[in-house]
Amino acid sequence: MSGAANRELGKFLRNRRESRSPNQMGIAPRGRRRTPGLRREEVAERAGVSTTWYTWLEQGRPVRASRQVLDSIARALDLSAAETMHLFKLAGEKPLSGSPAPLKISPAYDRLLRRLEPNPAYIINRRLDLLSWNKGVVALLPHLDMLPPEDRNIVWLMCTDPWMHELIPDWQGQVSRLTAMLRSESADAIDDPEFQYLIRRIEAASPEFRQAWATRRLETFRSGSLNWHHPAAGTFTADYVRLHIADDPRLSVVIQILRNPETLNKLADIIASMSLDVEVA
Incomplete structure (x- = not known):
């Protein structure tokens, strides 16, 4: 120096x-x-x-x-x-993998998520952990709030949750895609014990993930569309985008934009019924 x-x-x-x-x-x-x-x-x-x-x-x-x-x-x-x-x-050094500073989400981003309802929107880190989400996400995944924090990971849910298998028609393709996205982050997380634990945990639980992980295929996030089949909202398509958070480049907002106004209304009705259930309880 x-x-x-x-x-x-x-x-x-x-x-x-x-x-x-x-x-x-x-x-x-x-x-x-x-x-x-x-x-x-x-x-x-x-x-x-x-x-x-x-x-x-x-x-x-x-x-x-x-x-x-x-x-x-x-x-x-x-x-x-x-x-x-x-x-x-x-100091002329490269930061340690795993990012030493804690992740912090500004309350303004939580307000943004709420404003986007009924479109599902959530905040993730590079490990694809779900850190914050709106009611549009809960309308699709009603048990999300009840899961332990270590299970609130997109890849874990896609690979191990039977509900996701029912919701996503192209389930196998999404497993392959998400695994490739997670693999693309692995080079920066070789020394991150939490990342390595996540990989071992999904490998132990999902043969589909083990097979996809072994291919070492890499894929970066690109905007696109995703088909859903929901028992109450029906079959619909959502366009998704990912926006990086300037406050912390390790975080990003993913927004699923519903194409059909009828689907928007159905998700809004589901959200309204969820609120009623909470008030009655």
Whole structure:
């Protein structure tokens, strides 16, 4: 690293440290504070490094930080995905797979999902986990809210849930397509234990997934259409698009746009009946 890069790294860390309040980070007050934000020793303790070494880093001294240490500092400061990427770039390192910063969904995106109803819309990460969804999705998958978080994955549901087999006429084709999409993310997730656990879990549960995964076919997401066969809404086609979230490039919104006004009305009726059931309960 050059001297300029060291100094910029130090300024960046100090800026982020001073912008974090102890209450925000869950740190109990320790006496009177003369400077804003966290103390250096508090960040060092959370990151598992010495206060002296962290101070040198903030001072722009020529000290070398490993990827693991940078990851710990990013977590200690609760950096966003963009901030974490910037930290690693300043340090001349490639971020660890699995993205150290936690995923955060702005409430504005949840409001967007609701505005899109009755069109099904949801937010996913690169592992194709379902992180947030609207009532249009629940109208198609009524048991989704009751599933444990580890089962709320598009590939897992497609491969293991009998309901999906009934809903999707081209079920085999969708298994192959989604598996290829998941495979395309695997190069960046070799060291991610959660990603590897997901793969092993689906392999153990689905022979169709095992066969498709073994082909090593790759496919990136492309807009297209999907046919559904729903017991209440009937047979219909939805055009789908995927929009990346600027707040966090690991997240994206998938919207299924229903072509037929009659289907829109049927899904709206299903959503209305769901709301009535909740009120009665």
